[in-house]
Amino acid sequence: MLVQKYKDMLSGKSVIRQLSEFATARGQEIGYENVFDYSLGNPSVAVPKAFTDAMIEMLQTEDTSVLHGYSPSLGITSVREAVAASLERRFGLPYRKEHIFMASGAAGALAHAFRLVTEPGDEVLTFAPFFPEYHPYVDLSGAVLKVVPPDTRTFQINFDVLEEMLTEKVMAVLVNTPNNPSGVVYSAETLKRLADVLTDRSRRYGHEIYLISDEPYREIVFGGTEAPCVSAFYDNTIMCYSFSKSLSLPGERIGYVAVNPRCKDAETMVNMCGQISRGIGHNCPPSIIQLAVAKVLDQTADLSVYETNMNLLYNELTRLGFECVKPGGTFYIFPRALEEDSVAFCQKALKYDLILVPADTFGAPGYFRMAYCIETKKVERSLPALRKFVKEIYGR
Amino acid sequence: MLVQKYKDMLSGKSVIRQLSEFATARGQEIGYENVFDYSLGNPSVAVPKAFTDAMIEMLQTEDTSVLHGYSPSLGITSVREAVAASLERRFGLPYRKEHIFMASGAAGALAHAFRLVTEPGDEVLTFAPFFPEYHPYVDLSGAVLKVVPPDTRTFQINFDVLEEMLTEKVMAVLVNTPNNPSGVVYSAETLKRLADVLTDRSRRYGHEIYLISDEPYREIVFGGTEAPCVSAFYDNTIMCYSFSKSLSLPGERIGYVAVNPRCKDAETMVNMCGQISRGIGHNCPPSIIQLAVAKVLDQTADLSVYETNMNLLYNELTRLGFECVKPGGTFYIFPRALEEDSVAFCQKALKYDLILVPADTFGAPGYFRMAYCIETKKVERSLPALRKFVKEIYGR
Numbered sequence: 001m002l003v004q005k006y007k008d009m010l011s012g013k014s015v016i017r018q019l020s021e022f023a024t025a026r027g028q029e030i031g032y033e034n035v036f037d038y039s040l041g042n043p044s045v046a047v048p049k050a051f052t053d054a055m056i057e058m059l060q061t062e063d064t065s066v067l068h069g070y071s072p073s074l075g076i077t078s079v080r081e082a083v084a085a086s087l088e089r090r091f092g093l094p095y096r097k098e099h100i101f102m103a104s105g106a107a108g109a110l111a112h113a114f115r116l117v118t119e120p121g122d123e124v125l126t127f128a129p130f131f132p133e134y135h136p137y138v139d140l141s142g143a144v145l146k147v148v149p150p151d152t153r154t155f156q157i158n159f160d161v162l163e164e165m166l167t168e169k170v171m172a173v174l175v176n177t178p179n180n181p182s183g184v185v186y187s188a189e190t191l192k193r194l195a196d197v198l199t200d201r202s203r204r205y206g207h208e209i210y211l212i213s214d215e216p217y218r219e220i221v222f223g224g225t226e227a228p229c230v231s232a233f234y235d236n237t238i239m240c241y242s243f244s245k246s247l248s249l250p251g252e253r254i255g256y257v258a259v260n261p262r263c264k265d266a267e268t269m270v271n272m273c274g275q276i277s278r279g280i281g282h283n284c285p286p287s288i289i290q291l292a293v294a295k296v297l298d299q300t301a302d303l304s305v306y307e308t309n310m311n312l313l314y315n316e317l318t319r320l321g322f323e324c325v326k327p328g329g330t331f332y333i334f335p336r337a338l339e340e341d342s343v344a345f346c347q348k349a350l351k352y353d354l355i356l357v358p359a360d361t362f363g364a365p366g367y368f369r370m371a372y373c374i375e376t377k378k379v380e381r382s383l384p385a386l387r388k389f390v391k392e393i394y395g396r
Numbered sequence: 397m398l399v400q401k402y403k404d405m406l407s408g409k410s411v412i413r414q415l416s417e418f419a420t421a422r423g424q425e426i427g428y429e430n431v432f433d434y435s436l437g438n439p440s441v442a443v444p445k446a447f448t449d450a451m452i453e454m455l456q457t458e459d460t461s462v463l464h465g466y467s468p469s470l471g472i473t474s475v476r477e478a479v480a481a482s483l484e485r486r487f488g489l490p491y492r493k494e495h496i497f498m499a500s501g502a503a504g505a506l507a508h509a510f511r512l513v514t515e516p517g518d519e520v521l522t523f524a525p526f527f528p529e530y531h532p533y534v535d536l537s538g539a540v541l542k543v544v545p546p547d548t549r550t551f552q553i554n555f556d557v558l559e560e561m562l563t564e565k566v567m568a569v570l571v572n573t574p575n576n577p578s579g580v581v582y583s584a585e586t587l588k589r590l591a592d593v594l595t596d597r598s599r600r601y602g603h604e605i606y607l608i609s610d611e612p613y614r615e616i617v618f619g620g621t622e623a624p625c626v627s628a629f630y631d632n633t634i635m636c637y638s639f640s641k642s643l644s645l646p647g648e649r650i651g652y653v654a655v656n657p658r659c660k661d662a663e664t665m666v667n668m669c670g671q672i673s674r675g676i677g678h679n680c681p682p683s684i685i686q687l688a689v690a691k692v693l694d695q696t697a698d699l700s701v702y703e704t705n706m707n708l709l710y711n712e713l714t715r716l717g718f719e720c721v722k723p724g725g726t727f728y729i730f731p732r733a734l735e736e737d738s739v740a741f742c743q744k745a746l747k748y749d750l751i752l753v754p755a756d757t758f759g760a761p762g763y764f765r766m767a768y769c770i771e772t773k774k775v776e777r778s779l780p781a782l783r784k785f786v787k788e789i790y791g792r
Contacts, residue, residue: 001513001567001603001604002512002513002661002664002665002668003511003512003513003514003515003668006511006512006668006671006672007664007668009668009671009674010664010667010668010671042461042465042466043461043465044461046460046461047460047461047463047464052455052460055451055455056452056455056456059448059451059452059455060452064442064443064448064644065438065439065440065442065443065644067443067647068443068644068645068646068647068648069438069439069646069647070438070646070647071647103677104500104649104677104678104679105677105679107674107677107678107679108677108678108679109677110677111675111676111677111678112677115399115402116398116399116402117397117398117399118399119399133674136671136674136675137674137675137677139675140672140674140675140676141675171397207397208397248460248461248464249464250464250465250466251463251464251465251466251467251680251682251683251684252464252682252683252684253500253679253680253681253682254682265398268398268403268406269398271406272398272399272402272403272405272406275402275405275406275532276402276536278405278503278529278532278533278536279507279532279533279535279536279537280507280536280676280677280678281499281500281501281503281504281505281506281507281508281533281676281678282500282503282504282507282676282677282678283500283501283503283504283649284647284649285649285682286647286648286649286650286681286682286685287647287648288647288648289682289684
């Protein structure tokens with residue numbers, strides 16, 4: 001018999017995907033260039049040439065059995081060394097290869113992190129607004145995701161509610177900064193206070209509470225914003241990184257788990273990741289992609305377009321009277337809808353070929369997300385549509 | 397707290413890996429060319445030039461956002477179509493893209509297959525000798541792996557014991573033909589009889605029993621051997637394929653699940669795979685690798701060296717009096733050791749720099765495996781060592 005829980009999931013189609021399909025269909029009618037598709041968080045800028053050059057050079061010169069051979073289950077040793085050295089250089093923590101596990105993107109990294117520190121029934125806390133895929137990621141691992149409601153004034157952490165929800169059953173707290181969908185970057189003050197709470201509760205409950213830090217947007221930070229390194233604040237931090245956004249490689253499934261070198265069980269935890277892989281069919285990310293990213297670790301795609309787009313949108317939205325926290329990074333912005341029901345709001349926007357995502361599944365009803373990883377010209381062309389929509393429907 | 401079951405696994409180091417590490421260490425002493433390392437099933441022949449050319453051409457000409465962008469969760473549509481067309485051409489079953497789910501190698505494919513059809517506590521049956529990784533693959537999915545002991549005369553299926561063990565709790569039967577470690581290919585007669593048993597029991601128990609067919613060695617079949625398509629015999633077959641061996645790409649993690657088009661729930665099952673992925677951090681195999689294998693689907697690396705090596709070893713082993721079923725495919729051979737305790741036997745062989753793997757963990761104590769995916773010259777140079785070992789230790 002087919003397993004019911006997965007069968008049931010088939011009917012619950014993601015809102016984002018539905019909207020993205022609508023955008024594609026509408027594009028076939030009026031030309032996709034005329035659809036202002038803010039639905040998908042799919043990087044739009046080119047992969048750095050150095051990555052492509054590295055791939056071609058290896059393909060032209062390397063022995064194929066080296067290039068395409070099995071990677072050790074923790075990742076290729078030289079790649080782990082390079083990642084550790086880069087992290088040490090950037091963040092000043094003494095990372096060594098023993099702290100690095102190469103994973104298939106952030107999703108792969110998180111799948112390992114949850115299984116490292118939670119038994120079935122244990123709780124994982126995260127903070128709204130949050131990436132809706134955290135639900136299947138956590139829930140299907142056997143743990144239970146609980147969501148701390150947002151502080152909508154700043155989209156930093158709502159500490160009062162956190163302290164209530166942080167019971168003995170919580171084994172891990174999951175943060176995502178810079179944040180999808182709010183675009184907000186957690187401040188040093190927020191991270192310090194979070195670390196203090198976790199340290200205090202770990203002591204009180206007699207067990208570690210791990211901080212799982214999902215950092216795919218780490219490199220997309222806008223001028224004037226400081227993006228502190230989460231691991232620097234709390235020893236028991238498991239960093240989950242992906243190159244999807246920084247190098248525009250979402251399809252190549254490459255990232256890593258980096259356990260804080262100051263975490264007392266760091267090396268054991270990395271070795272355990274290799275065991276977890278055996279159960280989930282993971283078996284390390286593609287060899288050639290590991291080798292290629294290792295050659296461009298300190299580079300990124302040209303991410304400046306995201307800041308340009310953010311400024312265009314932020315200025316227009318605030319001018320139109322939207323309540324909106326200015327993003328410090330990512331390629332998302334997260335304004336409050338102009339009516340209580342953000343689903344209805346986004347539905348009405350469709351008539352103006354504006355594809356906006358209502359934020360109910362992000363844990364912040366009443367808000368909506370715009371993913372502005374699209375061409376700046378298209379953002380510019382969308383502004384009159386946005387003005388028209390707001391004027392005609394809401395009289396502003 | 398760290399999860400104990402994964403921590404415990406750290407102490408149970410695989411015998412194959414220990415032997416492979418011994419071989420590497422010994423290689424540093426006497427030169428690796430003098431170590432007759434038959435431990436690892438790592439393809440030794442070059443990747444087809446057409447694959448490398450396809451990769452380079454795409455890197456030189458394609459838009460990077462297409463080439464490295466997110467793949468749909470079931471795999472890139474054109475790739476699924478190409479795989480389906482190739483399977484239909486070769487095996488005459490009406491495969492369409494709706495039956496294909498692109499996976500990260502056979503390990504990834506199997507991880508999805510087990511989760512499709514088993515709830516925690518359900519049983520999966522497989523046949524000794526078997527690939528030892530099946531244990532963590534199945535057991536960590538929540539199901540329970542039970543092993544039908546071997547028919548050591550032929551290494552086909554031991555049907556008498558199968559019929560006893562095939563209780564109502566069994567939801568899936570897992571076969572691997574051509575087989576690691578025996579090298580044996582299941583005959584049409586075996587597969588027909590297996591299908592009859594499964595059909596009969598499915599009816600009797602009132603639930604489907606799925607046949608999961610792990611086929612990474614499908615393309616490595618030796619002259620004179622017929623390798624029947626497992627799916628042609630039984631409608632409820634889930635084929636799990638990997639390009640690791642056929643294209644010598646084990647590190648690139650590329651394969652697929654192909655659900656038999658005659659299976660009544662085929663399309664639903666493929667869609668369910670996309671849901672299972674969300675829980676195990678899978679998220680499709682690397683985009684560029686999907687696109688590249690689609691261009692060389694009907695090609696293989698030059699696999700003839702494996703047959704050459706097999707004949708050299710089979711002739712020498714039988715000449716020396718080893719009991720041994722002649723392999724019909726793969727790059728393994730599986731003789732009976734010259735003493736009851738095959739661990740002791742393999743231990744003694746180490747003194748002759750012969751790295752042989754005792755078969756206890758393969759479910760066939762008393763036997764040993766040789767993985768002859770090494771240079772033919774090295775196989776030839778190993779024969780005097782084999783003769784010397786057998787003569788000095790066993791007086792033959």
